[in-house]
Amino acid sequence: MINPAKRFTVPQRALHWLMAACILAMLFIGVGMVSTVTPAYVPLVATHKTLGIAILLLALIRLAVRLRSGAPALPADLPAPMKRAAELSHYALYALMIAMPLIGWAMMSTAAYPVVLYGGIRLPAILPQSSTLHALLWDAHAYLAFAFFALILLHIAAALFHALVRRDGVFSAMAPLPSRGESAPAE
């Protein structure tokens, strides 16, 4: 669905930047916690689980908002391969935002770990205990995390390319505030 406006709606922009902070924190906590044996390990894991569930909830809300509000059209002069890349990478980002927390939760479930979040919130197991499934889910969680981070770097590079090189209004469509140096092209 194409939104005729030049910019994403306020809730969309708020969700984007809130989730950007959450997901980046999540990926850094993830690689950090599995490489330390210091006392920080325990609060990092607890934060990882809690933030993961928060991201899952935010991603579902965001998907609903996106389906309702749509997105501004990409510039007409954007080369077709770049348009296609933009579309595909956004499908992948949404898929990962929703899949990664579910894979993590399922991975904990298959290892018979209690899933306890901050505040003592206890989540039920979503899969039965199974070492075979655990091994599969663990691999998926780890490799998809690296893919997720690579995709985010690509996303940042593309956003900056739009902002600094093409200056075509794509960046300002999601920018937290309208910026004077980057007015939309039709204005």
Add this chain to the structure above:
Amino acid sequence: MPDSSQPSTQPSIGALALIAVIVAAGAGAFAYTAGWLSPGRLTPARLVNSLAPPGGAVPGHRRNHAKGICFTGVFESNGNGAEFSRAQVFARGRYAALGRFNLGSPDPVAPDAAVRVRGMGLQLSTPDGAVWRTAMIDPPIFAVATPAAFYELQTASHSPDPDAIKRFVAGHPEFMAFADWAKHAPWTASYAQDAFNGLNAFIVVDASDAPRAVRWSLRPQAPVVAVTPDALAKLGPNHLEQEIAARVAQGPQRWTMVLTLADPGDLTADPSKAWPAGRRSVDVGTLVVEQIEAERDGPCRDINFDPTILPDGIRLSDDPFPAARSAAYARSYDLRTAETKHYPYHEQPTAGGRQ
């Protein structure tokens, strides 16, 4: 120069360089956080690798305490612990227990008499949904004061250099108390006669959130009969598992759970130091082991007895070991669950038709 409001057709080198720098900085920060730029960092992987015997880790098994047997039973809580902790497990009642007797060796077929340290992994579950896991061993103090020292001990004990252990001990005098225990403490010929000590200090909190530092132990109710390691060796390499299975088949076996309460000022960060004698201790209940099952298809096999899995009412203290153990146990669990083909769930018929 194109007007800045027009899409530029001439990419500026400066802008492209800035993008490259930002992306590289992001990737670099990620690599640093992951430890890829810090080969000296003590990671769970390095800690677990340090446990491997000279021939390499045995795939499919726990990376330490690899030889073990499962048990199930109940914890009969007498309610005495409720004064200190609001965890339901300390309220008077009977709660499901699941555990594993084990030998402190990375070799799943180590002969019993070759392994000095024995352990018990225990999980207690209460109707409120809380789970408490603990992994205890039979010495009354831990061998070293810090996780880094534990890593050095493993490295030294696997070193071909005959002086490595001497150098380690010189740098870690706390090891002597453990060495003394290893040399002089009596051996037994039954898991039922062994005491299992949590060693790490935890904080228990009551309903008003008042914190108390504690350590816990399971003391055997069976009379202790000392044996020499030679006598144990003569009973066979797997005597302990055969004996506990036969003994429990005759009747349940019991251990008293004791909480030892620290006085203010007692050191909680160092499990190599016992608290002074005379600290208040409270019997909080009895572990009743009712059934023994082989590990291969037993209920303890795929349980990680991670000592940071605690009910509300028990918290971590400043003891650095539970976190380090949690990180290392998770690594061991992730490795072995990916290796089940090396330790299949059902006994496979052997090619030669042995037996």
